[in-house]
Amino acid sequence: xxxxRIAVIGCGVWGRNIVRNFYNxxxxxxxxxxxxxxxxxxxxxxxxxxxxxxxxxxxxxxxxTAVAVVTPSHTHFKMVKAMxxxxxxxxxxxxxxxxxxxxxxxxxxxxSKGLVLMVGHLLLYHPAVNRLKMLIEEGALGDIVYAQSDxxxxxxxxxxRSVMWDLAPHDVSMISYVTGKEPVRIISAxxxxxxxxxxxxxxxxxxxxxxxVIGHISDSWITPKKHVxxxxxxxxxxAILDDTVAxxxxxxxxxxxxxxxxxxxxxxxxxxxxxxxxQHFISCCETGKKARSDGDNGFxxxxxxxxxxxxxxxxxxxxxxxxxxxxxxLKK
Numbered sequence: 001x002x003x004x005r006i007a008v009i010g011c012g013v014w015g016r017n018i019v020r021n022f023y024n025x026x027x028x029x030x031x032x033x034x035x036x037x038x039x040x041x042x043x044x045x046x047x048x049x050x051x052x053x054x055x056x057x058x059x060x061x062x063x064x065t066a067v068a069v070v071t072p073s074h075t076h077f078k079m080v081k082a083m084x085x086x087x088x089x090x091x092x093x094x095x096x097x098x099x100x101x102x103x104x105x106x107x108x109x110x111x112s113k114g115l116v117l118m119v120g121h122l123l124l125y126h127p128a129v130n131r132l133k134m135l136i137e138e139g140a141l142g143d144i145v146y147a148q149s150d151x152x153x154x155x156x157x158x159x160x161r162s163v164m165w166d167l168a169p170h171d172v173s174m175i176s177y178v179t180g181k182e183p184v185r186i187i188s189a190x191x192x193x194x195x196x197x198x199x200x201x202x203x204x205x206x207x208x209x210x211x212x213v214i215g216h217i218s219d220s221w222i223t224p225k226k227h228v229x230x231x232x233x234x235x236x237x238x239a240i241l242d243d244t245v246a247x248x249x250x251x252x253x254x255x256x257x258x259x260x261x262x263x264x265x266x267x268x269x270x271x272x273x274x275x276x277x278x279q280h281f282i283s284c285c286e287t288g289k290k291a292r293s294d295g296d297n298g299f300x301x302x303x304x305x306x307x308x309x310x311x312x313x314x315x316x317x318x319x320x321x322x323x324x325x326x327x328x329x330l331k332k
Contacts, residue, residue, distance in 0.1 A: 003065070004089075004285050005029040007058045009079060010070035011038040013157070014093065018068050021278040023049065029064050032057070055079070059086040066116070066285050069093065073160055077102040080117070084109050089116040089285045091278075094169035095305065096298030098161065103302040107295030116284045118291035119298035121173035125277040128241055128249045128266055132232065133178045135264065140252065141234025147175045147209075148216045148231040152223035155201075162191060162200040164308065167219040169301045172207070173293060175217075178232060181209035182300060189308035194222050205308050 006022050007030040008015060015033070022028040023046050030050040031042045039051040058064055059082060066089035069079045077097045083090050084106065096119045097103045110117035123129050136144060149171035160166040176182055185208050191200035201221040209215050228243040238253045254260035284291045291297075 004282055005063045006066045006068060006282075007032060007061070007064045008068045008070060009033075009055055009058065010093075011035075011042060012070070015070035016041075017274055018070050018093075018278070019046070021272070021275050022068065024275075025278055025282060027282060030058060030061070055082070058088075059083070064088060066090070066281070068281075073098055073165060077106065080106050081109065084113060084115055084117065087113065087115070089118075089281075091118045091120065091281045092298075093120040094122075094173075094298070095119070095165055095302055096295070097302055098165050098306070100299065100303040100306045103295070103299040107299050110295050114288070116281070116288070116291060117295040117298075118281050118284060119169075119293045119295070119301075120277065121169060121177075121293035121297060121301070122273055122277055123170050123174040124177050124293050124297075125280060126243075126273040127271065127276075128243070129174060129178060129230075131264060131266055132230075132239055132241055132250060133180075135239065135252070136178055136232065136234070137180070140237060141232060141239060142236030142255075144179045144181070144211075144213050144232060144234050146214050146216075146231075146233040147179060148218075148229075149175055150218045150227055150229050152218065152220040152225075152227040154224055154226075155221035158199050158201060158221060161198075162203060162309070163219045163221045164191065164200065164203040164205070164305060164312075166221070168203065168205065168217055168305055168308075171217040171219065172215075172301045172304055173297060174230065175207075175215045175232075176209065176300065178230075179209065179213055181211055181213050183215070183304040184208045184210060186304065186307045186311055187214070189311040191312045200312070203308075203312065207304065207308075 004027045006027045008019050009032045011031050011033040028049055032052050032055050033039050067083045068091040070093045080090050080092050151167045187206035187208050189205050191203040193200050203219050205217040207215040226244055230241040232239045241250050248263045250264040252262040
């Protein structure tokens, strides 16, 4: 029996999925959003769920034990801090913050209060990702040398400051999780804005992970044909996980024998990863266990992406200077 009463702050496109899952798990108490229309939809769809426009109602509620923060990333620090300070467990959508020091402060605050802080690194709860992790641990691929994650799609609502902050938290957390290696430093980071403004909608990162494992991450908001794959190469075999296909999501290829491939059977694939993630959060709140994607995990991801953004923005400034210099030479 669940004793948690959970509030969800933010009921936009993704927030609705969180609301649905917590409601189906019988723990949803309140939904908070500043948009009247969003709240109206919640009231129509879910019986006996309270709605409010003021998040102070959640802070002041004695019944609410935990909160899911599903608001734009620049609001996460203030919101999560307020909820932790009021003694509530917190699930926050990724990234935990876009500033590493803020992520660290939230992690330390949760630890000092003995509260659960969990970040929505959804793919750590994906059955296919977990099966791949098991295969790697069993040595099916040999020693890991390289991982490549491509997450390419179209997004018409570019409300984050770059595609990297929107999508790369998934890639970094997933590569680190399946390989068991932490990111050490950024090797390269380039970004491009197709609309020639400050919002980069294509980014490419090169990351050095522990034990010399190289990771390559490409993210896009402007790719009309969706492409979501994770490739992990070991000394013996290479795995490809394709999340856009219904069957044969996870395939292992022999590095040395052509056509020696193996489709990995996956159990429970019909369970929505988000449901598994929400269940994990409830379970952590009940038991006090650390979440798989805890504050440390959130800090690790923010820290490496913050480093990438510094390199990326530095490059853009440099490139603009070079372009302007070239143009000025031409004008002469």
